[in-house]
Amino acid sequence: MGYNVLNYDTLLLVQICITVLTTVLLSMAALYSEGASEQRWWAMGNVVSSVGLALASLDSGPLVLHAVLGYGVLGLGLALVLRGLRLFCNETLSWRWIVAIVAGALLSTGFFTYAEPSLNARLSVTGFYFGLLNVLCAATLARHADWRSVGASVAGFAALGVALCVRGVYLLQHEPGDESALLVLGIVMLTVPLAQVSIAFGLILMVMRRYAERLRNLSWVDSLTGALNRAGLETQGRRVAQRTLRAGRCLAVIMLDADHFKDINDTWGHPVGDAVLRHLTRQIKAELRPLDLLARYGGEEFVLLLDGVNLDDALRVAERLRAKVEGEQVDVAGHTVRYTASMGVVCSDQHGYDLLELIVAGDAAMYAAKRAGRNRVMAG
Numbered sequence: 600m601g602y603n604v605l606n607y608d609t610l611l612l613v614q615i616c617i618t619v620l621t622t623v624l625l626s627m628a629a630l631y632s633e634g635a636s637e638q639r640w641w642a643m644g645n646v647v648s649s650v651g652l653a654l655a656s657l658d659s660g661p662l663v664l665h666a667v668l669g670y671g672v673l674g675l676g677l678a679l680v681l682r683g684l685r686l687f688c689n690e691t692l693s694w695r696w697i698v699a700i701v702a703g704a705l706l707s708t709g710f711f712t713y714a715e716p717s718l719n720a721r722l723s724v725t726g727f728y729f730g731l732l733n734v735l736c737a738a739t740l741a742r743h744a745d746w747r748s749v750g751a752s753v754a755g756f757a758a759l760g761v762a763l764c765v766r767g768v769y770l771l772q773h774e775p776g777d778e779s780a781l782l783v784l785g786i787v788m789l790t791v792p793l794a795q796v797s798i799a800f801g802l803i804l805m806v807m808r809r810y811a812e813r814l815r816n817l818s819w820v821d822s823l824t825g826a827l828n829r830a831g832l833e834t835q836g837r838r839v840a841q842r843t844l845r846a847g848r849c850l851a852v853i854m855l856d857a858d859h860f861k862d863i864n865d866t867w868g869h870p871v872g873d874a875v876l877r878h879l880t881r882q883i884k885a886e887l888r889p890l891d892l893l894a895r896y897g898g899e900e901f902v903l904l905l906d907g908v909n910l911d912d913a914l915r916v917a918e919r920l921r922a923k924v925e926g927e928q929v930d931v932a933g934h935t936v937r938y939t940a941s942m943g944v945v946c947s948d949q950h951g952y953d954l955l956e957l958i959v960a961g962d963a964a965m966y967a968a969k970r971a972g973r974n975r976v977m978a979g
């Protein structure tokens with residue numbers, strides 16, 4: 600009753616059309632985004648999988664082609680997709696593993712084609728094999744905790760994995776012509792293309808989100824020093840101020856300015872001045888903890904936000920930094936440059952949590968340090 604609704608040939612046609620469409624979609628996306636190598640692996644993996652699927656679905660032709668080689672090609676396609684996923688997660692999948700995945704597909708199908716010939720066993724084993732590979736793809740992405748980026752792909756791979764494993768179980772328990780098995784196999788065949796669509800869109804979404812993230816970070820970062828720029832300070836700094844206020848922690852601000860920086864530029868040239876700024880940034884970063892923030896406020900002026908640090912401790916940090924900068928030398932372009940820095944230190948205990956007010960007060964303290972002779976730390 601009603602099993603014809605899930606007509607096998609129609610579903611196979613739908614599956615092939617959707618595989619071709621998602622392959623075109625992934626290939627176009629890979630061509631469009633020159634930089635993302637993971638996208639090229641996904642596109643290539645999908646192309647190879649499509650060829651494997653077409654070979655495995657052949658009704659005629661040499662047995663070795665559709666019963667064994669087709670599955671080997673399908674395995675290669677999935678292995679390439681998995682490689683792309685691992686690249687996306689900053690890992691890799693060696694060629695040895697790819698060869699092992701292909702060999703697994705060839706050996707298992709070869710065994711049930713030539714050693715113990717059984718169509719049901721072969722279809723069942725390939726169901727489990729490719730089902731588990733898809734679950735592995737889902738697990739690889741699920742470890743990459745950003746669910747908003749990877750949710751659609753994880754769901755697609757998991758659905759595909761479960762559907763193929765269910766197919767494996769049913770083929771173990773039922774004969775190919777069994778009507779109840781036909782219904783389950785029809786549902787599985789319907790799930791496969793839907794999961795493929797979800798995976799293809801999910802993969803493109805993942806790369807798009809990563810691009811958007813990179814662009815946003817670029818617009819927040821000073822290209823010379825790698826510290827946050829003013830825009831970054833405004834958005835991130837406000838977040839730090841709110842976080843410390845809510846948690847009832849102190850927020851300390853250190854305004855730091857390199858002394859006589861104009862003389863460094865005038866004496867050795869701007870490239871040396873740039874190297875000094877990068878050196879200074881490295882010295883400051885070494886003093887910061889993960890919750891702290893560093894931004895380049897202007898030419899040679901930096902602002903440090905210290906989360907959960909009171910005035911006394913912030914003064915100690917600033918003094919340690921001042922002594923370190925004074926004691927260091929920068930070797931650049933055959934020159935040895937020594938420089939110092941002046942700092943103004945303020946804390947939310949005295950000035951509240953308004954970032955702008957803290958910066959203004961810190962700036963005033965820093966200029967007081969300059970007036971007092973430079974290379975010193977002053978509280979504001």
Ligand SMILES: Nc1nc2c(ncn2[C@@H]2O[C@H](COP(=O)(O)OP(=O)(O)OP(=O)(O)O)[C@@H](O)[C@H]2O)c(=O)[nH]1
Binds near residue numbers: 856862868872873
């Ligand atoms: N090399 C380099 N120089 C910069 C950059 N941004 C600003 N400057 C220079 O930094 C110098 C700042 O000079 P001033 O404001 O007079 O300050 P200063 O010489 O450090 O004197 P004090 O702050 O009073 O100790 C100027 O010569 C700017 O051209 C930069 O990105 N790279």
